[in-house]
Amino acid sequence: MPHIENSPEHATSQTSAQPSAGLLDTRYQVETPEGIDLTLRPAGLVPRALAYSIDLIIRGVVMGLMYLLLGMLGKLGMGLGTILLFLVTWWYMVLFEVLNQGRSPGKQWMGLRVVHDDGTPVGWPASLTRNLLRFVDILPMGYTFGILSCLNSPTFKRLGDIAAGTLVVYREEKPQPPILPEAEAIRAPFALSLKEQRAILGFAERANGLSKERRIELAGIIAQQLQVPAEQAEHRLNGIAHSLVGPR
Known part of the structure; x- marks a missing residue:
């Protein structure tokens, strides 16, 4: 099982991981130092594209409304609008991914999240890296490099994910506790196996x-x-x- 080199921020938590073989649907198996196997489900190209489209629409609406308001301030508004455009373009994804458990609004809508290769929550360095390298994935047009990278990766990684050591996976829903008949809790009269x-x-x-x-x-x-x-x-x-x- 290949070994993953972790980034400095989580270098103390070494794990090994690999995509599961022999399954029709892709699974990403992570083995923790405690010997616990974690199974992650990498998200494919289509749900990721839909999530990104939702985020793109949200950013477009926000920017449109802000430009309407800032336009009333003349040249000052234009300057503030330029700063706002930079912040929304480069920090929208990073802030949501780090502060919202790896989920931008689009990813949250699609049930996705970003994690490190070892399954730990994504941090600032990794999120910055994967999003700053998005301009490479866009080249030469229409996310060509990013699409080709996803299609050639067993875990659907674009170039930014490869450089940052991150995965986009489906968010696992917490299992609901079983519904038991009403009764007062009592201890068994003997030890139970x-x-x-x-x-x-x-x-x-x-x-x-x-x-x-x-x-x-x-x-x-x-x-x-x-x-x-x-x-x-x-x-x-x-x-x-x-x-x-x-x-x-």
């Missing part, structure tokens, strides 16, 4: 989809171990499930 904990949680999570008779039947299997009558075992299991999940 990991397999038993999973079984109890699985029972509680599926309870709403099971008939009452089936729930009683399943819970009754371990009623004796729970030290309760069979008809009370279901409620006891739900209470143990709540204690395993913890307060929410």
Whole structure:
């Protein structure tokens, strides 16, 4: 597995990463020093182009409104407009990427974000590099170099991403906590193995989809171990499930 050289700002967190092989949809596998595998989904050319188009429209609207207002100030307004054009052109993306978890408004709309190659949040040096080199990706016209670079990269990197060591990936949604039947959290009367904990949680999570008779039947299997009558075992299991999940 190839090794990634990290930028100075996160050099202490060394990881190895590579695109997953043998999958129809691209995955980018990152292994942390703790041995935890992270899977990132690089965004392709089309969603990235749509995100950039949204940002371009937003910047155009902002600049249009500001020029209308600044036009009332005559030459002073023209000078301020030039400064504003520079700031919006070069700092719009950087500020949003660094201060908004790698997401410009367009990327946020499309469910994308920018990260370092090792999956860590993008920082100032990397964001500045990838956005300053955008003028190279634009050459010779219509983002030709950038498009060719994306199409030839297994992780859809444009030249700015290659230089900065960044990826544009899909933002993973946080999993919703399971909905458990109402019950007061109680501790199990005996030590539970990991397999038993999973079984109890699985029972509680599926309870709403099971008939009452089936729930009683399943819970009754371990009623004796729970030290309760069979008809009370279901409620006891739900209470143990709540204690395993913890307060929410």
